[in-house]
Amino acid sequence: MILHLLVLLAFQLIGEVLTRTLGLLVPGPVLGLVLLLAFFLLVPKVADAVRPTASGLLSHLSLLFVPAGVGVVAHLDVLGSNGGPLMAVLVVSTLVSIAVGALVFTGVARLVGRRAGG
Known part of the structure; x- marks a missing residue:
């Protein structure tokens, strides 16, 4: 091990x-x-x-x-003063990540489909 x-x-x-x-x-x-x-x-x-x-x-x-959770609790003042912008960034970045993941998956599926069928 x-x-x-x-x-x-x-x-x-x-x-x-x-x-x-x-x-x-x-x-x-x-x-x-x-x-x-x-x-x-x-x-x-x-x-x-x-x-x-x-x-x-x-x-x-x-x-x-x-440790990440402890860091968030330690900086609650920053979270309180910038909560709105941080939440917006989290939501937008999550949506962008999901969209990019879906596009990559679709592209790879098409490539694999072409190779298998063609």
């Missing part, structure tokens, strides 16, 4: 180092996750070995939201 956690954290570290070194706009953990996915596709045995540890982490994912 420790080795599997080391693999996950190593790819996050690699992503952070690449992002900061190259000045990329992509967050380090996101880049690390993409690199981890590529590694898993190239070496499926590692993906199978890491799967139980990753599933265990995901089952306790809700614990990672506790």
Whole structure:
């Protein structure tokens, strides 16, 4: 299990180092996750070995939201003074995210449909 956690954290570290070194706009953990996915596709045995540890982490994912909740409570004054604009931004960004997700899904479905049928 420790080795599997080391693999996950190593790819996050690699992503952070690449992002900061190259000045990329992509967050380090996101880049690390993409690199981890590529590694898993190239070496499926590692993906199978890491799967139980990753599933265990995901089952306790809700614990990672506790610091965010504490941060919101700690800054209730900011939330109170800027509540309206923050709520508007949250609603608009959620709607945009859903729309973009639907458009991407539709585009991928069409691509896959063309390849399968054509």
